[in-house]
Amino acid sequence: MAIVNGNARRYDGDPVSFVVVFEWDTAEPVATIAPDSTGEWSFEPDINGEYGVTYLSTGCKPITHGPYFIEGKYGDFIPSGFLMLVMAESGGRYSPELDKTDSNTATWDEYFSHVIDTGLLNYLSSDASDITIPTETKVIDQFNIDWKMLIYGTNATWGNDTHTWTLEFLNDSDNVMAAIKSEKDGTYQSGLWYGPSLSSLTKAGQYGSYPGTTGYLTFDELGIHYENTRGSNYNKSFHYSVDLSVVTNIRVSGTARSTYSGGGTAGGYIRIVPPEAV
Numbered sequence: 001m002a003i004v005n006g007n008a009r010r011y012d013g014d015p016v017s018f019v020v021v022f023e024w025d026t027a028e029p030v031a032t033i034a035p036d037s038t039g040e041w042s043f044e045p046d047i048n049g050e051y052g053v054t055y056l057s058t059g060c061k062p063i064t065h066g067p068y069f070i071e072g073k074y075g076d077f078i079p080s081g082f083l084m085l086v087m088a089e090s091g092g093r094y095s096p097e098l099d100k101t102d103s104n105t106a107t108w109d110e111y112f113s114h115v116i117d118t119g120l121l122n123y124l125s126s127d128a129s130d131i132t133i134p135t136e137t138k139v140i141d142q143f144n145i146d147w148k149m150l151i152y153g154t155n156a157t158w159g160n161d162t163h164t165w166t167l168e169f170l171n172d173s174d175n176v177m178a179a180i181k182s183e184k185d186g187t188y189q190s191g192l193w194y195g196p197s198l199s200s201l202t203k204a205g206q207y208g209s210y211p212g213t214t215g216y217l218t219f220d221e222l223g224i225h226y227e228n229t230r231g232s233n234y235n236k237s238f239h240y241s242v243d244l245s246v247v248t249n250i251r252v253s254g255t256a257r258s259t260y261s262g263g264g265t266a267g268g269y270i271r272i273v274p275p276e277a278v
Helices: 108-113
Strands: 004-007 018-023 029-033 040-043 049-056 063-070 081-090 120-125 131-140 149-154 162-171 176-186 189-197 200-203 213-220 223-228 238-240 247-258 264-272
Touching: 018 040, 029 040, 081 108, 081 131, 081 162, 081 247, 120 131, 120 247, 149 162, 149 176, 149 189, 162 264, 176 223, 189 223, 189 238
Parallel strands: 081 120
Antiparallel strands: 004 040, 018 029, 018 049, 049 063, 081 264, 131 247, 149 213, 149 264, 162 176, 162 247, 176 189, 189 200, 213 223, 223 238, 247 264
16 A cells, blocks of 8 residues: 655645545545645555546645556455345335345445445345345455444344354465354344354343344454444444454355245345545
8 A cells, every 4th residue: 555645835835725636537536635834745545546636725726737556555445335245125125225236226336336246245125925045155355454344133023034144254275263143043133243263153242132233343453343333232342352464355154034024124234334534
């Protein structure tokens, strides 16, 4: 990755008002930066690409230059979208934001456009009262410690609803360094487990009669952090210590069954959320 530095000053020595960095091919702005009192500024893009730079200041004509190829924090992989989606909806329920074939939804670009050939994407909607998505597994040859993942797991619509999904962190020899699992834990309940492998897991604490999972996974040199975002009926936050510096790939799997004739949902997902705007 590369951090671009510059110094932008007006004719009178004062710093320019703003430096705008944009994608060269689309002219789409990606960052607006206010230089310091000496005119110094810096920028680190999220992904590899060609970028242009424009200096803006009151009373002056804009100055644009580029393109410059800059290595991004995340390389070529654009960090947003579902890495694993396994959601079954019975009884005629349909959630268009979960359907990779419905590109007219407002969230399609964020959820699917960057991962349409990368993620494990299994969504099934049916009028039937009992539908199942069979177990499928996929290795994704990407991992970045700066990713922030939203994870979700539920089977709380009807008594026979169920789901299982797993997330494994692999090194370049495909050895498992850490694992997380979401699975049915009783009627209307979903548990969350973590540990060194799928065969050696610790169950997260739970709160409420019908716990489920909604929260964020983040990563750093100290390991894996899960932050619950539910206000009630939840699997509790946890931290798992592990060396993630050797992780190069992830492996995901998932299955789901929805059994409510009145319109039910069961399953879960792992989704990379976009980086915060600069």
